[in-house]
Amino acid sequence: MSSIDTSGNVKTVTGVSTSRTSALLLLLHMRTFVALILVFTFFAIAAPNFLSMGNMVIISKHVALNALLAIGMTFVIIAGGIDLSVGSIVGLCAMVAGYLVLYGIDLGFLGIGYSLQFNTIEICLIVLVVGVFIGSINGFLITKLNVAPFIATLGTLYVARGAALLFSEGRTFPNLSGNPEYGSDTFRIIGSGTFLSFPVSVWIMVVVALGAAYLASRTPLGRHIYAVGGNERGAALSGVNVDRIKLFVYMFSGLCAAFVGLIISSQLQASHPATGETFELNAIAAAVLGGTSMSGGRGRIAGTIVGAFVIGILADGLIMMGVSSFWQTVIKGLVIIAAVVVDQVQQKLQARVVLQQNAN
Amino acid sequence: MSAVATVEPHPIGLSIRNGSKIYPGTQALKNVDFDLRMGAVNVLVGENGAGKSTLMKIIAGVEQLNGGSIELDGKSVVFTDKTDAAKHGVGIVFQELNLFPNLTVAENIFVGHEKTRAGIHIDRAAQTSAARALMKRLEQNIDPDTPLGNLRIGQQQIVEIAKALAENARILILDEPTSALSAAEVEVLFRVINDLKKQGVGIVYISHRLEELIRIGDYITVLRDGVITGSRSMKGVDIPWIVANMIGSASKEFPKTVEHELGDEVFRVENICLPSPAGGYAVDHMSLTVREGEIVGLYGLMGAGRSELLECIMAQHPNSSGQMFISGKPLKEQSVSGRIRRGLALIPEDRKRDGLVQIMTIRENLTMSSLYDFTRGFHLSLKAEAAKAAEFVKRMAIKIASMEHPVSSLSGGNQQKVVIGKALMTKPKILLMDEPSRGIDIGAKAEIFRTMRRLAGDGLGILFVTSDLEEVLALSDRILVMANGRLTGQFPAGANAADVVSAATPNLKKVETL
Numbered sequence: 001m002s003s004i005d006t007s008g009n010v011k012t013v014t015g016v017s018t019s020r021t022s023a024l025l026l027l028l029h030m031r032t033f034v035a036l037i038l039v040f041t042f043f044a045i046a047a048p049n050f051l052s053m054g055n056m057v058i059i060s061k062h063v064a065l066n067a068l069l070a071i072g073m074t075f076v077i078i079a080g081g082i083d084l085s086v087g088s089i090v091g092l093c094a095m096v097a098g099y100l101v102l103y104g105i106d107l108g109f110l111g112i113g114y115s116l117q118f119n120t121i122e123i124c125l126i127v128l129v130v131g132v133f134i135g136s137i138n139g140f141l142i143t144k145l146n147v148a149p150f151i152a153t154l155g156t157l158y159v160a161r162g163a164a165l166l167f168s169e170g171r172t173f174p175n176l177s178g179n180p181e182y183g184s185d186t187f188r189i190i191g192s193g194t195f196l197s198f199p200v201s202v203w204i205m206v207v208v209a210l211g212a213a214y215l216a217s218r219t220p221l222g223r224h225i226y227a228v229g230g231n232e233r234g235a236a237l238s239g240v241n242v243d244r245i246k247l248f249v250y251m252f253s254g255l256c257a258a259f260v261g262l263i264i265s266s267q268l269q270a271s272h273p274a275t276g277e278t279f280e281l282n283a284i285a286a287a288v289l290g291g292t293s294m295s296g297g298r299g300r301i302a303g304t305i306v307g308a309f310v311i312g313i314l315a316d317g318l319i320m321m322g323v324s325s326f327w328q329t330v331i332k333g334l335v336i337i338a339a340v341v342v343d344q345v346q347q348k349l350q351a352r353v354v355l356q357q358n359a360n
Numbered sequence: 361m362s363a364v365a366t367v368e369p370h371p372i373g374l375s376i377r378n379g380s381k382i383y384p385g386t387q388a389l390k391n392v393d394f395d396l397r398m399g400a401v402n403v404l405v406g407e408n409g410a411g412k413s414t415l416m417k418i419i420a421g422v423e424q425l426n427g428g429s430i431e432l433d434g435k436s437v438v439f440t441d442k443t444d445a446a447k448h449g450v451g452i453v454f455q456e457l458n459l460f461p462n463l464t465v466a467e468n469i470f471v472g473h474e475k476t477r478a479g480i481h482i483d484r485a486a487q488t489s490a491a492r493a494l495m496k497r498l499e500q501n502i503d504p505d506t507p508l509g510n511l512r513i514g515q516q517q518i519v520e521i522a523k524a525l526a527e528n529a530r531i532l533i534l535d536e537p538t539s540a541l542s543a544a545e546v547e548v549l550f551r552v553i554n555d556l557k558k559q560g561v562g563i564v565y566i567s568h569r570l571e572e573l574i575r576i577g578d579y580i581t582v583l584r585d586g587v588i589t590g591s592r593s594m595k596g597v598d599i600p601w602i603v604a605n606m607i608g609s610a611s612k613e614f615p616k617t618v619e620h621e622l623g624d625e626v627f628r629v630e631n632i633c634l635p636s637p638a639g640g641y642a643v644d645h646m647s648l649t650v651r652e653g654e655i656v657g658l659y660g661l662m663g664a665g666r667s668e669l670l671e672c673i674m675a676q677h678p679n680s681s682g683q684m685f686i687s688g689k690p691l692k693e694q695s696v697s698g699r700i701r702r703g704l705a706l707i708p709e710d711r712k713r714d715g716l717v718q719i720m721t722i723r724e725n726l727t728m729s730s731l732y733d734f735t736r737g738f739h740l741s742l743k744a745e746a747a748k749a750a751e752f753v754k755r756m757a758i759k760i761a762s763m764e765h766p767v768s769s770l771s772g773g774n775q776q777k778v779v780i781g782k783a784l785m786t787k788p789k790i791l792l793m794d795e796p797s798r799g800i801d802i803g804a805k806a807e808i809f810r811t812m813r814r815l816a817g818d819g820l821g822i823l824f825v826t827s828d829l830e831e832v833l834a835l836s837d838r839i840l841v842m843a844n845g846r847l848t849g850q851f852p853a854g855a856n857a858a859d860v861v862s863a864a865t866p867n868l869k870k871v872e873t874l
Contacts, residue, residue: 219738220731227728230717237674237706237714238728238782239697297719354761354769 025353028346032290032306032339039310043317050320057199061267063312064205065260067305069283070290071205071212072256074304075249077287078216080229080296081142081149083250086257086283088160089134090276093261095164097127098173098271101184119183124190128258134160135254139247153250157280164273173271191267201263208256213301225249229296285332286311289339310335370397370578373531373562374419374450379428381414381586388414390586391428395579396531398562401553403577403594405567407606407828411586412566416533419564420452421445451524452533457516461509466491468508469523494522498552514545518552532556533564538572539662550576568661568827570599571865582606603857607830622837623652625688626821627790632672632682634665636845642668643680644845650790650821655812657836658825660864665845666825667709670792674706675699686789700729703789707779707796709825711772715779718768722760723749725767725778730785752781757807773804780811791815793824797831809835829857 027034043050069086076083104117118126134156141152178184193200216222227235228245236242260279265271290307292299311332318328374396381389388411396402396419406412417423418430421439430437432448439445442452459468466487475486491504500518508516517537524532534553538546553563553576567573573580573594580597582590582605590605627650636642643665650656660666672680675696684691686702693699708714716725726749727734734744749763756777760770767778776796783791796812797805812835816822826832832839833855841849841863849863 218740218742220735220740221738223724223728223731223740226720226724227717230719231713233714234717235728236696237676237708239695239700239786240728241695241697297717351769354765 021349021353025346025349028342028349031342031346032303032310035289035335035339036306036310036313039313039317043313043320047317047320050317055316055320059312059316060202061199062316063308064199064202065263066279066282066286066312067205067308068208068256068260068263069253069279070286070304070308071209071301072249072253073280073283074287074290074292074299074301075212075216075225076149076253077284077292077294078229078296078299079225079246079249080232081246081249082153082284082294083135083138083253084150084153084280085134085138085156085160086253086260087276087279087281088157088164089131089254089257090261090264090279091164091273092134092160092167093127093131093258094265094271094275095167095173095273096130097123097187097262097265098176099167100126101176101178101187101265102173104182117179117182117184120178120186120189123184123187124262127262128255131254131256131258131261132251133254135251135257136247138254139250142250143243143246161273161277164275168271168273170273172273173265174269176265176269176271187266188269189266191263191265201267204259204263208259209301209305212252216301221245221248226297229298231297282311285336289336291339291343293343307339370400370562372396373398373433375431376415376418376425377429377431379415379418379425379430381411381418381423382426388586389418389425392583392586392588394581394588394591396562396564397579398530399557399560400578401557401563401565401576403565403567403573403580404583405570405573405580405602405606406583407830410583410606412583413535414586415583416452416535416564416566419445419531420450420533422452446527446529449528449530450533451527451529451531453517453520453524453535453537455536455539457513457520459508459516459519462507464505464507465495465502465511465519466504468519469494469504469526471523473527490526491522494525497525497555498522499555500548500552512545514541514548517541517545517549521552529561531562531564533566535566536568536662537565538567538569546572569865570602570861573602574598599861600858603829603861607833607857620653620817622654623819625649626652626686627823628685628688629673630683630685632669632680632684634668634672634677634680634845641665641845643672646682646842646845646847648823648840648847650823652789652819652821653816654837655816655822655824655835657832657839658823658842659827659829659832659839659860660825660842661827664842664864666842667794668845669842670706670794670823670825673699673792674704700786700788703787705729705783705786705788705791707776707783707791707793709794709798711775711779711799716767716775719766721764722753722758722767722770722778723763726752726781726785729782733785748785752785756781756784756811771800771804773800773807776800776804776808777811780808784815788820790821790823793822795826796824797826797828829861832860833857 049055072086073083100118100123104115106115138153138156141147142149176187178187190200195203216225224235224240224245227238227240228242232242261276264275286308287299287304288294288307289310290300290303290305292304314332314335315328318331372395376392376394379389379392379394380387392415394415404412404415414423418425421442421444424439430439437448439448439450460471463471469491470487475483475490477483488504495502495504498518498521500515502511502515502518508519511519521532537549541549556563565573565576574597577594580590580592580594580602581588582602584606630647632643632646633641634643646669648656658666668677671677672682673684675694686704691699691702693702712718717728723746727745731740734741734748746763753760753763758774758777758781760774767775770778796808800808812822812824837853839851839855839860840847841860843864849860851860
């Protein structure tokens, strides 16, 4: 929003071109939002039934999954990293959830012929801990062993996916309806329940998004994430514990992925080990579309959410219009490239306006 | 060499008449007359910002004059760029080597003007043999096929010279060529320079090491604030003469010491050691103390270990050893934030790389080290933060349009004020400043110095590092001199400049006897 104040104060000889510049700058600043409105309006006109309540719910359910991953990804990218493992963490967490619902933890190896069963809340907590733990492995590799984030998370991508397949020997865990005896029959609510006529999964996304936005803008931790991504050495010399910040963002990203794993296994009432494949790419796309800079230091949670909605609405709208899925893929790619090009233009323009203002 | 000079004076190869160069805000050169003599070493000396680099860049075609003319062999010339100057036979070896460690010696020598067949295919054999011939001319036993990264710094410097000679340079500019060399490597370089002289090459030699200049130079030109203050044959020149011309009788407008009582010892370091990757110690058993309200100037040439010492103090080198005490209490904290909490603050030398997060706003940079002062539980009060930032913008007299602009939009001087403001916001007891006036204009410099004085007056202990002689003399309550990682001199305020310089170059005797 700072561009609004900026434009208000600019005073130059060529008043007309300046006000045009600042109007353009404002438009560019809000570009993701503008894109969202454009996409929404287009499909509202072009696709029948697009505006129906049922369709809105479906879209928001789809978007919630990608948005959750993208929130975690945004922090990682702002801190100057990348997390390729989120899709696999989704898969592994889904399998862990499925296993716990179906079998609990078999204590047979203790020779007492007894197995531990969990209720829904306990299952959720365990799955979330698993997600955070895998994130912490990423963080450990990157901070303590100095592995490049791309490589470290590429490694966990394979390891976590392999672990998910090993869990069931590649099979699906079916019929995750739970058992009322153990209090796990409520497991289905996470994915299929509604609250105030919106799916629970959407509410989870909203709560996580609000928490993340607060963290980013109103806590020292959030500020330090931006600082580490903007200039790691500078941040370290200012007393920021760079390793701790990096560890946090990967753990948070793992947490977000664990939520998605829970939601999907509950929604489908089944866990498949291939769950979440290529999800990481959609998450990166949403973050970038929302104005997160891949070189670190720049990005906002609100932008990422809007970015996720643009991608989600585009996908659903094109399906409703009967556009082939091959074309959908092409269009998604073009939109992402366009977003980054516009971002570059905005950066240049903004720098020029600030310079001009300092000269006066 | 001087005997030759009297019999057959060196011909003037290139001369500048009435040369002026204006940058936005400053005049770097004012009506400079400079003669470059062939077959001789033309020494250029002056303080940082005196205009040496500008003059050198103009000769090398990197920059162009705003007024005046350049004559090459009696004909007026204009060098449009570095390539153009190279065509006219001017080569330059920059202070920071512009080489590629992953390529071979031969590839480095011919990078940008490769020997090719039909303009496409690189003629490797021709390059290698030409490189071998060059190495022979320089009397170096360097295989043209070794990767450059395998060579020592001194050998890499020779490769840089070979690169210039490969373009048939008749005029060779060497910018601080010895700053990174060992004593033995310096000898090799000097031998090469002497050979080149005999071959008729005109050499421009820039250095801060005065004893070196006296030894190698045939002609000397001293610059101060863009004006030539002395120019003569090297015969009879001594260090006091050079220093007198460098500094001049009327000192710059530096704030004079306002008398105030010094307090108790606030900071003491004992036996700080830092092993150097090149062997030996980068910081070698350094001990020093700072009192409350005292400005201690740490003078030394590049590579003396001054910045490394400050980095050790600021917990940047896990391999360093030694003890530190703040107000007599041992400093055990191993993290930067812990040391900041105990009252240390560092103004790093490289503002862009270490001091600021360029893409963040002025406000965010100012409060970077003090965020927890505005935080209750998790919650960061943006209101309290903005108020504090505004207070420091006012206190440091930072000229800004808005606190929400990126810090990169500020001038160097104002950026430095942001860095200092950030450090002061942590309420330090000791301020460590590494080259606090580097890269900022003279007006901002004076302002920074006044600020330092005022802070000292308020009881802050300041330890500042500089390679600017004038600065250390004018500003310090006490002067410490470092060379080769060791403390080599300690002087009270108002010390003799020549003594300070001598302490900074302890191998003076060794060089003289050679």
